[in-house]
Amino acid sequence: MRAFVLTGPGTYEVQDIPEPVAAPGEVVIDVERVGVCGTDMEFFTGEMAYLHQGHSSFPMRLGHEWSGLVRSVGAGVGREWLGRRVTGDTMIGCGDCRRCLRRRGHVCEKRREVGVRDGQPGALAEQLAVPASSLHPLPDSVDATLGALVEPGGNALRAAQAASADRNERVLVLGPGSIGLLVAMFARAGGADVHIMGKEQSSLDFAGTLGFERLWREDTLPDLPFDSIVDASNAPHLPALALELVEPGGRIVCIGLAGEPSRIDTRTLALKDVTAVGLLSASPALDATIAAYADGSVDPRPLVAATVGLGQVGAVLAGERPRGARAGPKIHVDPRNIAG
Incomplete structure (x- = not known):
């Protein structure tokens, strides 16, 4: 072969x-x-x-x-x-x-x-x-x-679930690559108010073709309370930005991997009562991803x-x-x- x-x-x-x-x-x-x-x-x-x-x-x-x-x-x-x-x-x-x-x-x-x-x-x-x-x-x-x-979708579904992305939640996804867009799709399917931040205008424009309207660059992010933030980028500074932006009592989810260590201030993490989650693997969510694709809730x-x-x-x-x-x-x- x-x-x-x-x-x-x-x-x-x-x-x-x-x-x-x-x-x-x-x-x-x-x-x-x-x-x-x-x-x-x-x-x-x-x-x-x-x-x-x-x-x-x-x-x-x-x-x-x-x-x-x-x-x-x-x-x-x-x-x-x-x-x-x-x-x-x-x-x-x-x-x-x-x-x-x-x-x-x-x-x-x-x-x-x-x-x-x-x-x-x-x-x-x-x-x-x-x-x-x-x-x-x-x-x-x-x-x-x-x-x-299904495999990338399973990773993304786990991230959306970890962000508790459901109705009445405002979720910010950092990085409109394959995983970030899949996270956004699953969060939207759950009823969340989804925002996406990207670096390249072409990537944000493509996200717009998928029906996402709240699209931002780092310097244009609105002053809004974000209940959850998912970092699906490879930018080492974005986990710290996520911690800065997330609402007290909220959640940050790290699924993207940078080429160098990312650093956050754990004092801020504690004083804001924020839950931070790291994710590896689609394994626990493969069947749920297949079901979402099969019923058309995510395409x-x-x-x-x-x-x-x-x-x-x-x-x-x-x-x-x-x-x-x-x-x-x-x-x-x-x-x-x-x-x-």
Whole structure:
């Protein structure tokens, strides 16, 4: 099969490699769609922390936002999975430790991460082998594009839930990238009054096409009480700004990662009685995200600007926009696209 292999920082190949075989407890997926995300780009540049912490190494196969059809099953896996459209959890815990037994496998110390940590190749290939226990079935109303948006959507839904983004709440989302816009969509679906702050006017303009009207830059933010603020940016100064702006008794949620440490004044945190939440992983919210996509309460398909083949992935990771791409922030890959 064909697979995109990152051989080092900024170097890559589309290789012909052996097709995976389903081991006991595993399935093999015919991959239909894969999302490219900021984590993939950090691996491409060599900046991803896992590379320096010994969790990941080159060569590696990226791709953790995916959907596809179950092609084959290994021993111990029910044949009812065959032919089903599915997506899968990125985080695969050991299953035996204290965290896993408490349903916190996404922070298991020994966890594997599809397309991220060593030992679990990703979905930027025509086929993918994953544990059957990580699968989440997709209903007919959730197509391949939506299926590959479940993983980022699960992260965003958790952020919206952590912000208590429901009716009568005013929520400010910092950063109108893929995750920030998904957070805004889920918060809006819950009835919150959603505001979005961005840096680039083009990103704010795109948010406007999604029906968001309260769009700001840092120097134009209105003097309003924000009950919750979600930092979905990579700007190191914004967590401190969030703490400054949030209402006493409110909540700040950190889901974006900066390239350097962010600092906040914990005296302000305490004296304002603010709850601060950090989030890793979509795992606890995957099924709820699928349900929201299935019933149409959230439709993130406009976020996808283009769908390319494996041969174009390197250029996308290097920051190039595909020819003819629309305005959205997300690029998808169809590994079956021979022309790409």
